[in-house]
Amino acid sequence: MAVGLGAMPVMHPVKGFELGIASAGIKKVGRRDLVLMRCAEGSQVAGVFTQNAFCAAPVQLCKQRLGQPVRFLVTNTGNANAATGQPGLVAAQQVCQAVADSFQVSVEQVLPFSTGVIGEPLPVDKITAALPAAMADLREDNWNLAGEGIMTTDTLPKGASVQFAHDGETFTVTGISKGAGMIRPNMATMLGYVATDACVAGPLLQALVKEAADLSFNRITIDGDTSTNDSFMLIATGQTGPAIDQAEGELYQKLRDAVCAVAMQLAQAIVRDGEGATKxxxxxxxxxxxxxxxxxxxxxxxxxxxxxxxxxxxxxxxxxxxxxxxxxxxxxxxxxxxxxxxxxxxxxxxxxxxxxxxxxxxxxxxxxxxxxxxxxxxxxxxxxxxxxxxxxxxxxxxxxxxxx
Amino acid sequence: MAVGLGAMPVMHPVKGFELGIASAGIKKVGRRDLVLMRCAEGSQVAGVFTQNAFCAAPVQLCKQRLGQPVRFLVTNTGNANAATGQPGLVAAQQVCQAVADSFQVSVEQVLPFSTGVIGEPLPVDKITAALPAAMADLREDNWNLAGEGIMTTDTLPKGASVQFAHDGETFTVTGISKGAGMIRPNMATMLGYVATDACVAGPLLQALVKEAADLSFNRITIDGDTSTNDSFMLIATGQTGPAIDQAEGELYQKLRDAVCAVAMQLAQAIVRDGEGATKxxxxxxxxxxxxxxxxxxxxxxxxxxxxxxxxxxxxxxxxxxxxxxxxxxxxxxxxxxxxxxxxxxxxxxxxxxxxxxxxxxxxxxxxxxxxxxxxxxxxxxxxxxxxxxxxxxxxxxxxxxxxx
The missing domain is CATH 3.10.20.340 (ArgJ beta chain, C-terminal domain)
Structure with missing residues (x-):
């Protein structure tokens, strides 16, 4: 019943950002429910998270790790790993450790994300069993299947992609989001991932993700319920163009406009696919x-x-x-x-x-x-x-x- | 679909308080939609009203008149006379004037109440045409039909009645309420009328209606929508027992408990009859x-x-x-x-x-x-x-x- 939401647009790959999808059978057998993302070394990762006091275990880990170098983002659907106490933190950590071991990075370089039913133990074994398939699937042109892989009650995958030129180079901003109910953002919302190949300093990227969220995900509501798992991530792989460390200049303005446009499209796509929405x-x-x-x-x-x-x-x-x-x-x-x-x-x-x-x-x-x-x-x-x-x-x- | 809400209980008449019901055909022909209430001379009337900034014309008039001697309360359903601007105030005043003229009291001694669709002009002619029938129907034992007469989307009329003895006299507290949707009280709610034959000073009665509302109508919610017309009235006809002007003593305590118990039953009845309620x-x-x-x-x-x-x-x-x-x-x-x-x-x-x-x-x-x-x-x-x-x-x- 999605309102004015069609197939995903052309999803331009982002240099230095790969996605791999697998089926872990967390809630339904055969459904794509596990998405692994890999950023090139030197990438900057920024994010904003739910203000819910019952924020989920993965959100707690993400908040601790943000600001350090990040190489992987691992997302499961079907289970929110929220209201799961200390065992929930251990479970999220185990998933991160499995990724870290396979790629010989430290566990702090892996960010976990979960979405689905609240309060049930995360099936770590199912996730780690499916991780090798997701790893083998890592590709830059995998945005469409990744959009499907993060869906829960969504009826359609949600994506947006913008390119702009500057000084003879082409820059890309591409993102996906999920969410259809329990939507009333508070600083950030649901799951959203936007990547760009631009090279942006960490503090500036964090300011930009906050600005983009305030103009997009923080201006939508479906049912007034704020999720325990809301996360919106912005990744800059630094593969294209000069380093940007000030919120000024033509390149930064173009990038800002592109990021905000992608975030706005992703946020509005969530409303268009709101549970039961006809308007x-x-x-x-x-x-x-x-x-x-x-x-x-x-x-x-x-x-x-x-x-x-x-x-x-x-x-x-x-x-x-x-x-x-x-x-x-x-x-x-x-x-x-x-x-x-x-x-x-x-x-x-x-x-x-x-x-x-x-x-x-x-x-x-x-x-x-x-x-x-x-x-x-x-x-x-x-x-x-x-x-x-x-x-x-x-x-x-x-x-x-x-x-x- | 009302949950645990049966027929109205025995509704003990309140000495000095009469009710008359008529069909004005405001929204549906033949439906009881007009209720007139008459209090004995010397009665005290207190009330609390919606905090909605778009409060309806009748609420605005009630707020102006409270504190003066009141003899009549006139209620129509089918039309809320809210968001009707200056013409709405004139219309409410015309209804009051018609009552005042018939009984040779001043228009300030008549309080108007309306409930129903917001934003449509009040059909004054239909109401004034039906007033003589309501006047002719005024009786102390008319609570049950009055409970029906103030219903809108309610599936059942709502009433509560308590008697208590003090110093060899029997005191009565009886009330009715209506409401099933647009229910999120803010200081007062929906329509509720509770009358007692006790003799209570005006300021004390006002304090009591506020206390009773805070324990009852201000503790319920169905859909979080605060109505433009919420009113809860407490009438003391002064026909039984000594004058009470302090919030102390055994008689006041008994009266307070009875009023709060009736208000609580009326408030909970509204929830039990909440639109579509199954729990x-x-x-x-x-x-x-x-x-x-x-x-x-x-x-x-x-x-x-x-x-x-x-x-x-x-x-x-x-x-x-x-x-x-x-x-x-x-x-x-x-x-x-x-x-x-x-x-x-x-x-x-x-x-x-x-x-x-x-x-x-x-x-x-x-x-x-x-x-x-x-x-x-x-x-x-x-x-x-x-x-x-x-x-x-x-x-x-x-x-x-x-x-x-």
Whole structure:
């Protein structure tokens, strides 16, 4: 039921970054559920992670290791290795050790990632048994299968790839992401991996991954649930072009734009493939007094089950939108200054139904698959945009049956 | 699909408080949708109202009038008269004026209440045309039909009634409530009316309605949406016993307990009749550092669509519970101190799956209609309890089809 999400685009290989895929049989036999990534020596790896206090064992290890030289990233689906306590940390470490032993690197050079059911022991034996197949499969042109290999309830793999030229050289930024439910980012989200062959200094790369996440993964929500395993990684293999260590200059601007564009496409792909999604909804809040109140209003609208079911039903029940604006907690909000638009149709003017509005206009917008809800608060100059989905029968079915 | 909610109990009449019901045909022809209440001269009326910035026209009028002598409360369903701007205020005033004219009281002595669709003009003519029938119907023993008369998507009317004796006299506390969706109280909720024949000073009655709301209506959530029209009213007709003007003494304690018990039953009845509800869920958070963090955790659990769909599926997917605990925003929460129980079954001990836990134990609890989720945070001595429901296909159906 993905909304406007087709096959993966052309995925340009990134020099110095290889991917290998295998089937470990973690949750389902024969499914691709193990992805190994290898970065060339000298690569820089940056990342942002979930703010959930119950962050998973692999996230805890990643946080410890970031900043050191990283050579491998190993991802399994089917099991989140979250809420697994000390045994979970040991299990993640065992997987990393198996990779380290095979390639004669130190265990600290391997980052682990897991996604799937929370609270069950990680089947380390199955993963280590399948690792040799993933190792043998390592190739630079393996992005498409890797996109499949990190899927859980996703219905389609998600990828984005951009190239740009600078000083006669071609630079590549390519990435994949996964996620369809338990999506309400908080600093970083789900699993996302973006690699570039540019040569970027570690601290600058870390600043860039944070900036890109804030513009993309941190502006989407499906169900308001923040995962225990969210991770967004940015890898620079340093195979192309001069070293970049300042956030300035034309090359850095081009790279920044490319990374942000790829991150935005990957984030929006997650919303388009939201569990049970039949609509892709942009919520844009304008004329706010500050960023936070714009986001508060946008998320109140995006999380309201009443608005989400009305979107599913294609019902322009705008009363539910103003109710959500009203309870978003904006201090001293004046309802008579609020305007609301569905695409180009003004439905609420000065806090009440717009004189020009007809149900037919609203219904025509709501029939569409892609809908913009635009809210003017009449308080200031700030604006923020987030993306979300509707709430359908299918969401309930998927999540009621998830473990069966 | 109401959970454990049967027919209304015996509704003891309250001396000096009459109710009249009529059909105004606001949304559906022939449905009881208009309720008039008359309090004896000298009655005290207190209330708490929604915190929604888009609070409805009748709520705005009620807030202005509270504290003055009140003789009538007039409630319509089928139309919320919310987000209706200045015309909405005029419409509510017209309804009050019609009541005032008939009984030769001032318009300020009439409180208006509305519930139903947001943003449509109130059909004043239909209401005033039906008022004479409601007036002719005024009787002290009319609580049951009044309970029906304030229903919207409720499947059953909701009532509670308690009597207690003091100094040879019998005191009565009787109330009704409505609400099934758009339920996330914020200071007060939905429509609730509780009357007593005791004689209570105005300021004390206002303190009591606030206390009762905080223990009952402000501890429930169905979908996290705060209505524009929430109102909870407490009326003391002063027909029985001595005047009470201090929050002390045996009579006040008995009255307080009776009012809180009735409010609690009415609030829980709303949850039991939650839209599409198949479970009645108590979320109890213990060992918190303060009230707010207990409530933050409780509401994170109660609002998680993933937990709600797992409850619907009777799936003991406790990983979703710890994930919600983790993102509730409790500062410096230590996951290894967290324990979680389903009824008496310990599912999480020290942040991981309890060694004694089996899926069969969890599944056995989840099969029940009434479930207690108890969470120990290991941080302090505070505890808080709230009540909620699951998220079912039926919730989506009801709210997708609400206006059709």
């Amino acid at each position: 892709f909804v942009t919520v844009q809040v304008e004329q706010g007094g500050n960023v936070q109140e714009c986001l508060d209003v946008a998320y109140a609208v995006a999380h309201s089950p009443l608005i989400k079911t009305a979107l599913f039903a294609s019902d322009p029940n705008w009363g539910r939108i103003v109710a959500a604006v009203g309870y978003a907690g904006v201090p001293a909000l004046e309802q008579e200054k609020v305007n609301v638009f569905l695409n180009d149709v003004c439905i609420v003017r000065d806090g009440g139904r717009a004189a020009s509005y007809t149900e037919e206009q609203g219904a025509a917008v709501m029939q569409q698959e892609e809908i913009l809800i635009r809210i003017e608060l009449g308080r200031g100059e700030c604006s923020e945009t987030i993306w979300t989905t509707d709430l359908s029968h299918e969401y309930v079915r998927i999540n009621a049956e998830y473990r069966t | 009645f869920v108590t979320v109890q958070v213990e060992q918190g550092g303060n009230v707010q963090e207990c409530l933050d955790v409780a509401y994170a659990v109660a609002h998680s669509p993933l937990i709600k769909t797992a409850l619907f599926a009777s799936d003991p997917n406790w990983g979703r519970i710890v994930a919600a605990v983790g993102y509730a925003g409790v500062p410096a929460l230590e996951q290894e101190k967290v324990n979680v129980f389903l009824n008496d079954v310990c599912i999480v001990r020290d942040g991981g799956r309890a060694a004694s836990y089996t899926e069969e134990q969890g599944a056995a609890v989840m099969q029940q209609e009434e479930i207690l989720i108890r969470i120990e945070l290991g941080r302090g001595e505070c505890s808080e309890t709230i009540w909620t429901t699951d998220l079912s296909h039926e919730y989506v159906r009801i709210n997708a089809e609400y206006r059709t």
